[in-house]
Amino acid sequence: MEAPICIRPAILADVGIISRIIEHSIRFGCALDHRNDPPLVSGWTRQHCADVISARLADPHFYLSIALLADKPVGVGMARVSGDIVFCYVQPQSFRRGVGRALMSDLEGWLRVRGALHAHLNSTRTGEAFYRHLGYHESEPSLAHQGLQVLPMYKPLPLPG
Template identity: 65%
Template sequence: MEASICIRPARPADAGLISRIIERSIRVGCVLDHRNDPQQVSHWIGRQSADVISAHLADAHCYLNIALLQDKPVGVGMVTTSGDIGFCHVQPEWFRRGAGRALMTDLEGWLRIRGVAQACIASTRSGAAFYRHLGYREAAPAFSDQGLHRVALHKALVVPD
């Protein structure tokens, strides 16, 4: 039996690690979206550089988390206090093994504690089925964002009394 996945809040020192996990996830797991177009990949990865991640980590309106398996980082996620899921990326060798679900459960829990009633994400095609599996539904027609096909999804969150 595989060990359980642990989720912890990200720390400022994790910025480079988070950026590397995102880069690997995009390069390997999102080929459907970027079709190995070097310019597209470079642009997408540049939006998640260590400097950008550091800024998110310093922003009180953002929460970033890290999924660990036996103390090894296997995935990362981010959400804002407005309910926007910024990203959920998992190392390719850990796809479909529960890390993404654990990251999202933690992000959604963070939102619920803050009284946020709905989570939203502008998913890529490669991620849309994952979010639908977690209960997200289309909120608007698909659209294009800097060359990437996006699907606007949302999920109602039950807020504790």
């Protein structure tokens, strides 16, 4: 039987592991998007360095959560009170185990409580099928963003009841 997935808010002590999960997920899980182009990988991972993560943890407009599988950190997600899902990264060895779905549910719940009517995100090609499976729809044509092709997507969020 699979160990349960636990989602909890991230804390300052998690910054190092969050940065490592993101870097590992980008390097090994998103090769379709960055095509192993070193400057592109470096630019993408630099956006999620420890200093940036620390600043987001201190900002009340952002929410970061961490997913644990058998008490081991395997995924991270971030939302902004404006309704944006900033990111959802899962260790590649934990793909297809419900970690991403659990993180997204947590992020969407946080947004709903804050009154967001829709969640918005920019999906890479790697994540597009996953987000569609969760009910996200294309909101505009794909566009280039920091060297990557991204697809703006949205999902209506039901009001908390």
